Amino acid sequence: MGPRRSAASSRGRLLLPLLLLGVSGFFQSYAVEVDIKDASNATCLYANWMMRFLITYESNNGDYKTTTLNLSSSATHNGSVCGNDTQAALVAVQFGEGHSWSINITKNNETYQGDFMTLTYNTNDTAVFPDAKRKGPVTIFIKDPAGPVQLNTVFVCHNSFDIEAENITQIFWNVTLQAFVQNGTVSKKETRCPADRPTSAPTVPPTSANATTAPTTAAPPAPTPPKPVENPDTGNYSLKSGNKTCFLATVGLQVNVSQDKPLLININPKTTVADGACGNTTATLKLNDGNSTLIGFTFAVKNASASVQKFYLREVNVTLLNHLNGSVISSADNNNLSKWDAFLGSSYMCRKEQTLQINENVQVHTFNLWIQPFLVEANKFATAQECSLDDDSILIPIVVGAALAVLIAIIVVAYIIGRRKSYAGYQTL
Ligand SMILES: *[C@@H]1O[C@H](CO)[C@@H](O)[C@H](O)[C@H]1NC(C)=O
Ligand SMILES: *[C@@H]1O[C@H](CO)[C@@H](O)[C@H](O)[C@H]1NC(C)=O
Ligand SMILES: *[C@@H]1O[C@H](CO)[C@@H](O)[C@H](O)[C@H]1NC(C)=O
Ligand SMILES: *[C@@H]1O[C@H](CO)[C@@H](O)[C@H](O)[C@H]1NC(C)=O
Ligand SMILES: *[C@@H]1O[C@H](CO)[C@@H](O)[C@H](O)[C@H]1NC(C)=O
Ligand SMILES: *[C@@H]1O[C@H](CO)[C@@H](O)[C@H](O)[C@H]1NC(C)=O
Ligand SMILES: *[C@@H]1O[C@H](CO)[C@@H](O)[C@H](O)[C@H]1NC(C)=O
Ligand SMILES: *[C@@H]1O[C@H](CO)[C@@H](O)[C@H](O)[C@H]1NC(C)=O
16 A cells, blocks of 8 residues: 555645734844946846745754844845856855855846755854754755846846755845946846735736735735635655664644644645654654644554553644744644554554544544554554554445446346246247
């Protein structure tokens, strides 16, 4: 039996607008401005933007924490170059205690386009990375997913957008950028980001859009009742201990948060990062969907002394982060569960939707679940114990099969009787 994919397609991006709604009032954050001039003192590269990073790192006790790295007021932009002669521009900024970020931009015939973003964060900065296990600079390269921008137009994005990579979420907003500026003047013609475009007409980019009329992702979605989201996509997650896989999970996840208004969040496997720890008697899988939702599952072994040992799901916690500054909006935990039990050495499977009640406001729905928190061998699931919910999916084929058998028997009997009658008929001839 292989892992199944649910039929669901795109996920409902419900969380982002709702969270933005709550934080449009803002907190302290700084814009960076980079204005590079050529030999004749004319602007050849201009950028002004705001950004922050959500970074997951390992702490001394092995837990994973998510922190927010903000720009400081004293950012510098050493190394930024126009590249009008080389067709390759660079916007580079340095900020805080040894952090830096850059993007290189290439020029084509008609367009310019970001190539790679390079982020170096220094976990030795204890204010941002308290209790970090590994201290020192970490550099990651992120391919810029944005499309090309018309030359001699300025790229503008008022709304926030994020770019996910590994254990990092980069969040940008209020972006104005033009590389390969001609004649020293930043263009009046804008190329707007998708987030600034009206959602009803996404194919028509408003080239001279006005900031105040541009519909935004933060436009209140409140009047529309909560849509029944499609089922989440099924993801495959695993943990390693050294070079050996020690935890396997296949699952589609949906979080139901109904604090103020009902909200269903589908976890997107493509952006979700798995962390956690394997152990002999407890194992934890932590999923970070890169879009402000964290879910942790802790499994334990039941009465470790019993001769036949079983494991079970003991604890689930759900943390929702503020999309923009990464601070915790709400956190729910249930450490008194007793679900999904199976013999140690086997896996647990439940294809049907299941609901885990975390607290009065938070539920986690699982789909196409197949999980093995202990004793994974050779990177494969062991024999599965299926949940009782799945039993009727076995029962249905049995019932249908039995009904078919009866039907076939009736047809055969009817046929034989018919043959006999017609045989008798021929005989009379
Ligand atoms: C994050 O933003 C929220 C809402 O604006 C604010 O209440 C909270 O204090 C902020 N937290 C941090 C750490 O900046
Ligand atoms: C650049 O423009 C020239 C002339 O218009 C064309 O022949 C060439 O294929 C273009 N190159 C690219 C990469 O678009
Ligand atoms: C942009 O930077 C990345 C990372 O340093 C590098 O691999 C890539 O070659 C650069 N692209 C160009 C066009 O210089
Ligand atoms: C981290 O910072 C401390 C104090 O600022 C310094 O002594 C130490 O060498 C730094 N370690 C690394 C790896 O940068
Ligand atoms: C965006 O930048 C403008 C000035 O350029 C500033 O007035 C505004 O507050 C910024 N918006 C946010 C959300 O920071
Ligand atoms: C720059 O100046 C030249 C000469 O004045 C002109 O032909 C060209 O159209 C200008 N380009 C832009 C983008 O304004
Ligand atoms: C895993 O690590 C062990 C010991 O460190 C080594 O002997 C083994 O070859 C490694 N296996 C793979 C697949 O890399
Ligand atoms: C979400 O949770 C609320 C309260 O716990 C419940 O009333 C509602 O039926 C749930 N919705 C779904 C789709 O599970």
